[in-house]
Amino acid sequence: MDKEITGFLAQKFYKKEFEKYKKDLAKDGSKQQVAIIENGFSGIKQKVIEELNPWLKNASARAVQLSLTSHPPKFSHPDAKIDAVIAKCHKKNDGLLRSANVEVGLDVMGNAASFDVDKFLRLKLHNNLSVLENLKQNTDYIQQQFKIDNFAEIRENFLKIYKPNPTAQSSGKLKQIYFPVNDDYHLLSLLTPSPIVYKLKQRINENLQPFSAKNKQTKEEIERAVKDKEEFTTKLENIWGLTAIGYGGTKPQNISVFNNQNAGVSYLLPSMPPILKKRKTQPPKENFFKTNIYLGDWLKRDFNALKKMFSENNNIKKVRDKRDEVIINIAYQIKREIDKIREIGGDWSNSIIYRKLPKWQKILLDNQYQNIRDDKEQNTNFLNKTRLEFAKWFSKVYNELFDVNLGDIEITHIEDVLKDEMEVFK
Numbered sequence: 001m002d003k004e005i006t007g008f009l010a011q012k013f014y015k016k017e018f019e020k021y022k023k024d025l026a027k028d029g030s031k032q033q034v035a036i037i038e039n040g041f042s043g044i045k046q047k048v049i050e051e052l053n054p055w056l057k058n059a060s061a062r063a064v065q066l067s068l069t070s071h072p073p074k075f076s077h078p079d080a081k082i083d084a085v086i087a088k089c090h091k092k093n094d095g096l097l098r099s100a101n102v103e104v105g106l107d108v109m110g111n112a113a114s115f116d117v118d119k120f121l122r123l124k125l126h127n128n129l130s131v132l133e134n135l136k137q138n139t140d141y142i143q144q145q146f147k148i149d150n151f152a153e154i155r156e157n158f159l160k161i162y163k164p165n166p167t168a169q170s171s172g173k174l175k176q177i178y179f180p181v182n183d184d185y186h187l188l189s190l191l192t193p194s195p196i197v198y199k200l201k202q203r204i205n206e207n208l209q210p211f212s213a214k215n216k217q218t219k220e221e222i223e224r225a226v227k228d229k230e231e232f233t234t235k236l237e238n239i240w241g242l243t244a245i246g247y248g249g250t251k252p253q254n255i256s257v258f259n260n261q262n263a264g265v266s267y268l269l270p271s272m273p274p275i276l277k278k279r280k281t282q283p284p285k286e287n288f289f290k291t292n293i294y295l296g297d298w299l300k301r302d303f304n305a306l307k308k309m310f311s312e313n314n315n316i317k318k319v320r321d322k323r324d325e326v327i328i329n330i331a332y333q334i335k336r337e338i339d340k341i342r343e344i345g346g347d348w349s350n351s352i353i354y355r356k357l358p359k360w361q362k363i364l365l366d367n368q369y370q371n372i373r374d375d376k377e378q379n380t381n382f383l384n385k386t387r388l389e390f391a392k393w394f395s396k397v398y399n400e401l402f403d404v405n406l407g408d409i410e411i412t413h414i415e416d417v418l419k420d421e422m423e424v425f426k
Contacts, residue, residue: 071191
């Protein structure tokens with residue numbers, strides 16, 4: 001007999017002895033000790049074999065009281081009188097969370113006193129198929145397990161758990177919606193996909209609860225790394241703001257098997273809009289020099305000082321040096337605006353919103369391109385472009401402030417001054 005069937009029947013008819021057997025096996029022991037434990041349990045195994053056939057007859061007769069379903073109607077209203085529904089849809093890469101796109105089993109509804117039949121049919125046997133799958137495929141393996149004269153009848157009775165889908169059926173207990181279809185409409189009754197609901201709960205409990213097994217292991221790894229003064233990249237992941245919703249009141253077993261297994265409680269994820277952190281600095285969508293540089297008092301003061309120096313004798317070294325210092329000071333003020341955008345982080349320029357932003361400005365502003373800015377072999381073109389565009393911006397601002405166009409000599413000089421200071425823009 002398959003060990004899963006043995007365990008199921010032993011748990012059912014000889015629970016105390018079976019629990020002791022499992023507890024003894026769980027202890028570390030030699031092969032000899034394990035053999036003694038197995039030998040001591042052999043009497044129970046023999047009794048289980050004798051219990052199988054009469055139990056199969058009883059269980060198969062009760063299978064008709066159960067129905068496999070993907071959308072139990074009683075989740076919508078406990079008094080809804082509708083036959084079991086199994087969603088028939090195909091898997092499709094359409095980005096939707098829906099039946100067929102999620103790998104979950106079917107739920108079962110019906111007489112709660114017969115839920116043990118469903119548990120038996122779900123047992124995963126040695127050939128990696130459930131009892132129900134074996135029966136449906138009529139495998140040699142299940143025929144070897146069920147050595148019973150009326151096997152065909154037993155199999156047929158168990159398969160009655162599959163019910164034909166109801167056609168055009170609903171209930172006055174269910175809420176309905178009018179769904180437009182071209183110039184007509186469909187009247188739909190909304191049902192809950194309980195297998196998806198409880199698969200979500202299972203994944204949250206296993207991975208995203210503060211005391212889940214995964215987070216417990218992660219916490220141990222972090223504590224060990226801290227103790228050994230080592231770096232760690234793992235992090236605790238929790239889902240907060242969960243709301244519990246109950247189905248079935250004090251009798252969750254009347255709704256479905258999955259509902260009964262979860263004591264009628266599932267989770268509702270928060271559906272409020274996300275709280276977005278407002279950026280103090282917005283990256284440019286087309287041109288940094290056009291949209292992100294504000295001509296405040298500091299910049300205007302520097303440009304006024306520069307205008308005065310351009311009108312003085314350029315042959316005096318002291319005047320030339322002072323003029324160059326003002327140009328460099330303006331460049332550093334521009335760099336402060338660049339740093340504000342870089343503080344946003346990396347990858348922001350990949351968004352379609354910034355598709356019109358020139359590539360060299362993305363390199364200048366987005367930290368995902370830090371490696372290019374630091375590489376002398378790759379950054380030459382980007383630095384030359386930055387220096388040229390800075391000089392053009394400089395000339396344009398000067399013209400707007402004083403209605404005077406800088407000559408080619410002045411623009412070339414600004415580029416030359418920046419050439420020695422381009423490290424500031426990396």
